Amino acid sequence: MSDNPSAPTPGITQQERDELRRQGILLTSIQELYTWGSSHSVWPLNFGLACCAIEMIAASMAKFDIARFGSEVFRPSPRQADLLIVSGTVTKKMAPQVVRLWDQMPEPKYCIAMGACAISGGPFKQGYNVLKGIDRYIPVDIYIPGCPPRPEALLHGLVQLQEKIRGFKLTGPDAPRHLRADLPCDYPVPEFGAHDLEPPANPDVWKAPVLVRNEKA
Amino acid sequence: MLGTGLLKGLGVTAKNFVGSYHDPERYTTIEYPEVKPKLPEAYRNFPFLVTENAMDPMGTLRCVACQICEKECPPQCIYIEKSKDKKPDASGKMQIYPAIFDIDTSVCMSCQICVEVCPFDAIKMDQVFEIATTDRYDALLLRREQLAKPNSYYQSIHPTEAAEVDGRLAADRKAAEEKAKAAAAAKAAAAKAAAAAPAAEAPKTPPPAA
Amino acid sequence: MSANDFSPLAPQAGSHVREVHDPLHGELLEVSMGPHHPSTHGVFRMIVTLDGERVMKLKPVFGYLHRNHEKIAENTTYLGSMPYTDRLDYLCSMTNNWAYAIAVEKLSGQPVPERAEYVRVILAEITRLLNHTCLAGFLMQDCGCSGTPLMYAFREREKILDLFESLSGSRMMCNYQRFGGCRVDPSADWLDGARKLTDNYGRFLDEFETLLTGNEIIMARTQGVGALSPELAINAGVTGPMLRATGVNYDLRKVDAYGVYSRFDFRVPLGAHGDVYDRYMIRVLEMRESIKILQQALATIPAGPIMDPKAKLRGFRPKAGEAYGRIEGPKGEIGFYLVSDGSPNPYRYRVRPPSFVNLTVLEDMCLGQTIADAVIILGSVDIVLGEVDR
Amino acid sequence: MNAAFLATLSLELLPAQLRDMVTGWLPEPWRWLVNSILAIAVILASFGLLFAYLTLAERKILGRVQNRPGPNRTGYFGLLQPFADGVKALTKEDIVPRGADHLLHFLAPVALLAFSIMTFAVLPFGRNLVAVELDAGVLYFFAAGAATELAVFMAGWASHNKYSLLAAMRALAQLISYELPLLLSFVPVIMIAGSLSTQEIVHRQSGWMFGFVPQWHVLTPWGFAGFAIFMTAALAESNRSPFDLPEAESELIAGHLTEYSGFKYALFFMAEYFGMCALCGMAVTLFLGGWQAPLPFLEFIPSYVWFATKMLTLLLGFIWVRCTFPRLRIDQLTRFAWKFLVPLALINLGTTAFWSLTSGWTGGLQIARWLVAIALVVIPFQLIGRKLSAGLGPRTYRYA
């Protein structure tokens, strides 16, 4: 936001800035305004799933006060929310609703998987009704491990997310997800099947990597 | 009169509004990223492995890969593979060590049961909680190298508990040394006795291994 | 009404009077509230049929947080289930731990040292303060307060959580009780902290009540709303403050006198109307009684071991048999039913969730009320979905 | 006419002088048009800024009441927070549900904002500072204000969402219920002032009792009652807590706003605050002496500053109420309007008539006039209030 080109802006290096200067001063300014506005006004969806939701509420309470970051506006309707905090175990019965909520949110939108359960199913991952990580269906920006993570850990995650948003470019590979043509913008809602959800994962979003064990004897 | 309850309520909120400017009881916010929370000594987040020597963390792990924690871990987030050879531990004894020791922090429920069941005081709970990341797989699967932290670190986060553990370990070691000394003495005595035995009788058996 | 002509499935007179259909009435509107709804306290869902704003039918839908706690517990050791009980009713992990410990101790005949019993009482009563304060905050949030009572409730909660954290290492998931005692011995400093909290809590409650109890809007919103008859409450297995709000004197701390509760002097507040206001007030009054218990327990806590020396941590294998152990949790009777076949894992592990059973009467309470009432009635039942769906 | 007064006068006349500087060189027929456009621009800019900082003030005050600081990281003390929110709202995707009525869905926020801005036209922001001098200004104000609820209904209806629909119904019920006490509460002012012009009403409240007590309407028994009823109804009209039923968060998700995203949602938000400002401005005009100073020696401060101060005080009161109170139920809300506010407002008409008829009483009779008027306000309040809260009250509990 500053006129001084040498002033370091968090998340943007001088080199990247020069690159953008080449693209045009207008684009750069718009981009900076856009990322600045988006990063300082991340309104979460008022959406709690399980234990972590209580810590999410605690993070918005007096002692931790997520409002300092401009994020205390917990909107109950997905239409006005920017951030989906998946705070707790996503069961297979709940997963379609979570994906639907994600679809209902307007772009640009972000997702934080808060707590072990949201990341991987956590301690409940061997359960027959537990989804092993919400990133099987929707893209997750920040993972916050912990069971449950402290409210400070959620705030730390939020700061990380703000950094990530500030690093966005309007074009190129660093563009946010909704501005990129190569990434899916539509996330199909899974159906209830006779034994499991169908499909059990969205192949566009999730692919199990090959585990690398750097075994040193 | 209708409305007195409402006015009293307004009074309470007004008191809190004014109090937030002078009364620390009514302004409880910790400015987190700048001011770090004061964590109690008992606070636990994820496990780490204690090493005796910070210079050689992999060589001086207390863990002997007994796999008790792996079995007892309720969410099964520990994976251990025993080494095929033995290496000397901090006290110089030959021990098996973990060739692979992985903890999946995306599963761990911070229940501390691994710490409770560990007979070697080798695994303890860490207090680092600022671990939000964009990478689910590599950043959250902690390997042996990331898990190993020196005993001095343990001393700094859980001083009371660590002092107790160190005292116990020292006592154990002393006891072991004394036992070894006693055994050696006994051995020596036995050897002497054997040597002092009538020369006609050839030494039949070597002294029993201590 | 005598017990003989009481039929639990027939609609209770007065609890809901369905209006005769007349041509002026328009169509009924079916609204699905939840699983994502700001007032369902998690992922609960109610399918509500409305006539205008009036509830004609209400069907609860469960299972959105069914995370298979029982199945997992049957595949893990007795000790391994203890941290999972924290995550049942995640506001009151200490009482869940205690209920599970009591059930296992009944199953194995494990004695508990006296100091541990006192510590358990202290922690359970602090948990009760925590739960009831948070409930009052959430209930007021449902009534439409812009977060202020909830913030005050959580301000006090943080103080309690600091105590829990310094004792057990975790804010919410304490994993503190063990079979035959407790994991850590509370230090003198910790007990002083608990005393300070207890002494200050009354003052907080006074201010909290000034903000809420006399408030005309709250009285208008809650009095006479969601009334429950004692007959139906007993028959439907309702327990805890919700049962006592209907006037039934049933508190397991008095009836079973488990732990060392028989040594403390406290009273059981009883309601008369069984409506939302009674449920709120009973909880407030219970908190004041809890403060009395805490003061007595903290004054008389004996010295001694915290764990039974014979208690086993690893390789715990109770003999074949079964046991049902229960305590008065903040939400009602929380029980654990365990069947052992002599192996290290329980053969059958069952949680008797108080708020799940309390929800049985949700429809009866909501019929004939408006949708705004349904929200606060649900709030006054005090559900935590981790426990409802397990 | 001392020098101080002249200095005041120059400050006082500053807005007009500035306007003349801009438009003075224009030919006469054009001047009127540009003047109007200028007035609109100034009102939009100043109230836009006020809206931005009002949202911030609300969040900060709510924070302070709840023992926390509120937004404080975006700019110094969080002062840039509203602009970050604005930028974000502008760049959000705009979603129209598939089954929605596209035209109405778009028109609703626009209409709502337009109607709320229209109400500013007749507000006298200062001495001779009114955009449009209408003879029936008060009527115009309430006509335009009532139309906002129609826009809320439009939004609820067009959204194709059950919660929005319920909210729309609630908004209509609320409109019908609260328009009546709102209108009845200011009829006494018109009876006393004898005019529907806002400027005229303010002028009627000038002068001092005993040389220092302002002759504002709120300082009379009927005026106080009227002011209280007006403010209560204004809370309901602007859908503020404890009457925020159309967007009751715990029941109806976000009510009529449920299906609005991005900038349309921001428009709604803006309109709500504009409506609030307009109603507070009208309350200041009708009951609090408009732009007049509260004490004679404070008259050197320009009139528009006084107007702004009074309006902000009322707005802070709105926020304070929001921090404290829970929400009423829809039937209680309508009952409160019909059984409490409307009778009181009607009785207040009688009180005003008595006040107006006895304006000639002096001396001891003056005291009697005050006593009778106060009794006419307090006794009905007590009686009707008791009837309204029958059956409610604190309870005593038994112990086992």
Next chain:
Amino acid sequence: METPEQIRDRLLARFPGAEISVVANPAPAAQHSLLLGHAPAVEIARFLRDDPTLKLDQCSNVTGIDWPEKEIVETTKSTVPDPAGGPPKVVETKIKRIQPGYLEVVYHLYSIALGHGPVILRLRTGNRTDAVTVPSLTPVWRACEFQEREVFDLFGVVLTGHPDLRRILMWDAFKDFPMRRDYVAPDDYEWEPTPHGDVLEKAKRHYPVPPAAAPVAPAAQEAPKA
């Protein structure tokens, strides 16, 4: 409170011909239970609720237990006289017997009026496949409503007489009964970085098949645990 034996006797006097037996509980808790036959179970429950000396007005806990069929090896020792005239020999004969499986519903009853309990009732199904009905006690205690639905959902016990027997925790299209011991969970073990025990077996199915040219899996890949 009366002992289970006394209650059984009283019930048998009141309901002649009913199948009632006491199931002993060897645990220190000694909470013995009453096993009821199907026919008059609802009437017995109503009697227990209304009987003035028992007044079991609260049904606290309802749950199911799955007892799959298992092979029982019974060893009987018999003394066989040695035909040779020596000392009699002890001969062990092992009889293998298939104990048929069944599902069980357990009710824990308490009395709020009199403050005693628990009295535990058990109802058993005929087998685990086609005869899975037991009578529902919801008409007697409303508390059973949701808990019996849960037993139906997770164990597949059909409770006849239940007013609203639907799945409660799982979705309606779900076909299995997950709390049964032989339930097979769906295979979603693609990413298991720390497997052992059963999980390892399941996770192994997802390990990349080493190409035929390279029979030894590269060290970088998942090395199945020995």
